[in-house]
Amino acid sequence: MSSSRSVVTNRKLGVVQKWSHTLIPTTREAPKDAEVPSHVMLHRAGYIRPVGAGIYDYLPLAWRVLQKIQDIVREELNAAGASELLMPALEPFELFKDTKRDETYGDNLFRVKDRKGRMNALAPTHEEVITDLMIGCINSYKQLPLNLYQIQTKFRDEARPRAGLLRCREFIMKDAYSFHTTVEGAGGLNTTYDAMYRAYTNIFTRCGLDFSAVEAESGPIGGSASHEFMVNCVSGEDTILKCPVSGYAANVEKCEVGPRPAPSKGYFAGEPTGTLEEHHTPGLPGIDDVAAFMKVKPENMLKTIVFKVDSTPEDLAKYGEEWIVAVVRGDHDVNEGKVRDASGCKVKLADIKEAEAKGFAIGFVSPRAVVGKKGVLMLVDRDAAVGFDDKKGKSMFWVTGGDKKDYHVKHFNWQRDLGKDPMDAASHLSDKGFPTGSLRGDDKYLMVADIRNALPGDPSPRAANTALVAGRGIEVGHIFKLGTKYSQAMGLIVADETQQKHPVIMGCYGIGVSRTMAACVEMSHDADGIVWPAPLAPYHVLITMVDIKNEAQQTLAVKLSKELSEQGVDVLLDDRDERPGPKFKDADLIGIPVRITLGEKAMATGGVEFKLRKSKDKGEVVAIDAVVAKAIAAING
RNA sequence: CGGGGUGUAGCGCAGCUUGGUAGCGCGUUUCGUUCGGGACGAAAAGGUCGCAGGUUCAAAUCCUGUCACCCCGACCA
Numbered sequence A: 001m002s003s004s005r006s007v008v009t010n011r012k013l014g015v016v017q018k019w020s021h022t023l024i025p026t027t028r029e030a031p032k033d034a035e036v037p038s039h040v041m042l043h044r045a046g047y048i049r050p051v052g053a054g055i056y057d058y059l060p061l062a063w064r065v066l067q068k069i070q071d072i073v074r075e076e077l078n079a080a081g082a083s084e085l086l087m088p089a090l091e092p093f094e095l096f097k098d099t100k101r102d103e104t105y106g107d108n109l110f111r112v113k114d115r116k117g118r119m120n121a122l123a124p125t126h127e128e129v130i131t132d133l134m135i136g137c138i139n140s141y142k143q144l145p146l147n148l149y150q151i152q153t154k155f156r157d158e159a160r161p162r163a164g165l166l167r168c169r170e171f172i173m174k175d176a177y178s179f180h181t182t183v184e185g186a187g188g189l190n191t192t193y194d195a196m197y198r199a200y201t202n203i204f205t206r207c208g209l210d211f212s213a214v215e216a217e218s219g220p221i222g223g224s225a226s227h228e229f230m231v232n233c234v235s236g237e238d239t240i241l242k243c244p245v246s247g248y249a250a251n252v253e254k255c256e257v258g259p260r261p262a263p264s265k266g267y268f269a270g271e272p273t274g275t276l277e278e279h280h281t282p283g284l285p286g287i288d289d290v291a292a293f294m295k296v297k298p299e300n301m302l303k304t305i306v307f308k309v310d311s312t313p314e315d316l317a318k319y320g321e322e323w324i325v326a327v328v329r330g331d332h333d334v335n336e337g338k339v340r341d342a343s344g345c346k347v348k349l350a351d352i353k354e355a356e357a358k359g360f361a362i363g364f365v366s367p368r369a370v371v372g373k374k375g376v377l378m379l380v381d382r383d384a385a386v387g388f389d390d391k392k393g394k395s396m397f398w399v400t401g402g403d404k405k406d407y408h409v410k411h412f413n414w415q416r417d418l419g420k421d422p423m424d425a426a427s428h429l430s431d432k433g434f435p436t437g438s439l440r441g442d443d444k445y446l447m448v449a450d451i452r453n454a455l456p457g458d459p460s461p462r463a464a465n466t467a468l469v470a471g472r473g474i475e476v477g478h479i480f481k482l483g484t485k486y487s488q489a490m491g492l493i494v495a496d497e498t499q500q501k502h503p504v505i506m507g508c509y510g511i512g513v514s515r516t517m518a519a520c521v522e523m524s525h526d527a528d529g530i531v532w533p534a535p536l537a538p539y540h541v542l543i544t545m546v547d548i549k550n551e552a553q554q555t556l557a558v559k560l561s562k563e564l565s566e567q568g569v570d571v572l573l574d575d576r577d578e579r580p581g582p583k584f585k586d587a588d589l590i591g592i593p594v595r596i597t598l599g600e601k602a603m604a605t606g607g608v609e610f611k612l613r614k615s616k617d618k619g620e621v622v623a624i625d626a627v628v629a630k631a632i633a634a635i636n637g
Numbered sequence B: 001c002g003g004g005g006u007g008u009a010g011c012g013c014a015g016c017u018u019g020g021u022a023g024c025g026c027g028u029u030u031c032g033u034u035c036g037g038g039a040c041g042a043a044a045a046g047g048u049c050g051c052a053g054g055u056u057c058a059a060a061u062c063c064u065g066u067c068a069c070c071c072c073g074a075c076c077a
Helices: A037-044 A060-079 A094-098 A127-137 A189-206 A287-294 A313-319 A336-343 A352-357 A485-490 A513-523 A551-566 A580-590 A600-604 A624-636
Strands: A016-018 A048-052 A055-058 A090-092 A110-113 A119-122 A146-155 A170-180 A211-215 A226-232 A238-242 A249-251 A277-280 A302-309 A323-329 A347-349 A376-381 A398-401 A407-412 A446-449 A469-483 A493-495 A501-503 A505-512 A541-545 A571-574 A594-598 A607-612 A620-623
Touching (some): A016 A551, A060 A146, A060 A189, A060 A513, A090 A094, A127 A485, A170 A189, A170 A513, A189 A211, A211 A238, A226 A513, A287 A407, A302 A398, A323 A336, A336 A376, A541 A551, A551 A600, A594 A600, A594 A624, A600 A607
Parallel strands (some): A211 A249, A541 A571
Antiparallel strands (some): A110 A119, A170 A505, A226 A469, A238 A249, A277 A407, A398 A407, A607 A620
């Protein structure tokens, strides 16, 4: 055994674990509060146990899976040029005050008071800590670029922890931070970002996951500055849209809608379909309720959402309070990020009381509400900015709010009922052919833009005549171009060749390690239990002795375990004094990829039974001296 | 934070309406018979009914408060 004790070795031995010597508390039933498959399976198979809301023990099997994920993460990040370090989970609260994240993170930040009465935070992420570290270590461009990462427990006081390991208050995360003097060129942020994108692709591919890399809500630098890595599975809580031709994929929060032809008669143009009728619509909370009551389809309604501009103190002094009113079709959803981008203003959903004081009858607002109000820009989604239905070849029929409580109107017409002609107000066309307006202009109070969430069936933004298709996913990784947000706020400044001082440009890159384990189970399980991809399985091979008292089986179990582990295979040996039934049930539950069963019948013919967890058949008998090679081939295959 | 729900043995549940000495299944322990997909028989251990008040001769059960957990929504670098 001397070789295995060598300090320097190129061998990696597998482990052999006897089931009776470890803790695998399988259960027939899951706790009633476990609903999602990963939660049920990880509990029943003895991987996790709840400690509190959103807090779990990782039992030996789970910890082995987590370590395998971490090993892959380390190898790929090290190969991508990153260095591992470890920062504390506990940090002084002042660090969060510098970047105002004590406010922006809000109640999600765990706060801990120490014996001296000083406030500390349990870190939800480490931008502040690492920026503070770098301030003390880095002062020249010659020391950059750098890419540093850690794998560590993170804390977030989630409003509602749920779905087992998928949304926890304490979880394991890999977080990386890169530091640069430039965005472009050698050593720039983009180079590292691309390297991390490749590293993430390698990591999730090596984990055996079916995943998509999708564009996510952009960072402060703009462009495609953020990508999410999503495990594809129907139970995912995020909706993603993909273009089947170009490979473009994006989170629904971000997804662009491809070019659509402008209305044939022009935006807003169309004859009234009838006189504007007022209808009393009491006690109808949603668009669908109103639509049903008015006997129209939601797509014939206009939904009007009031945002308030999050003004800087300077703008507030100069322009006063400013508002953005977004109009979309009733069956569409307003996308706040697109409203922000189209208007060029940071916005937030208006406070109901404040908006009502301004004269917006929240819940019953129509486009008419903006007319005559100062400091209001109306953004109209292109699908709502029409008056003529080109498909039907006749003028559109709109139902919208009555601008007073419990009233809606029918036969709203853009040109007639706004009080001003919108075609005139929005007479300037953007380079995309949209009418444009501006918040601080005089009479151009409205503009047309893409401000709604994309939907399946919408045209792809990257391929002609192609429709977007929907999928669902679980976010397991996120890479992000941070820019100078933290370096500027905290003063991480370096001098360049000409002694000019610049804030350092940063990127950050996260992987939810514990969530990846759960997402993998969501993606890969059946009615009987977990089906691990070999790279993440806690053990590669499960050897089951049908009768532990049978000496031939004992001898063979030891022999096969030794041969497999010497080849680097991790072996779990079911040596429990149980009847075969429960052993097979447990084998399926815990999901080890290869099961080798030592039983009298097969051994009488010089063989053992060999079965893959993922296959539905009953397995086959394999000659004893061929089984090691066959197992390794199956694991590597 | 809004809406809904649940706390009774390790797990899953019944009992509560109509107050009267706490039960079932699984699991656990022992013995026997079994032994290839969650065996059978016998015996046994295990619960201050989430917690605190109150009503009552008497509270798992009725009342008040409180805590915990879960689900839907809001939220989610």
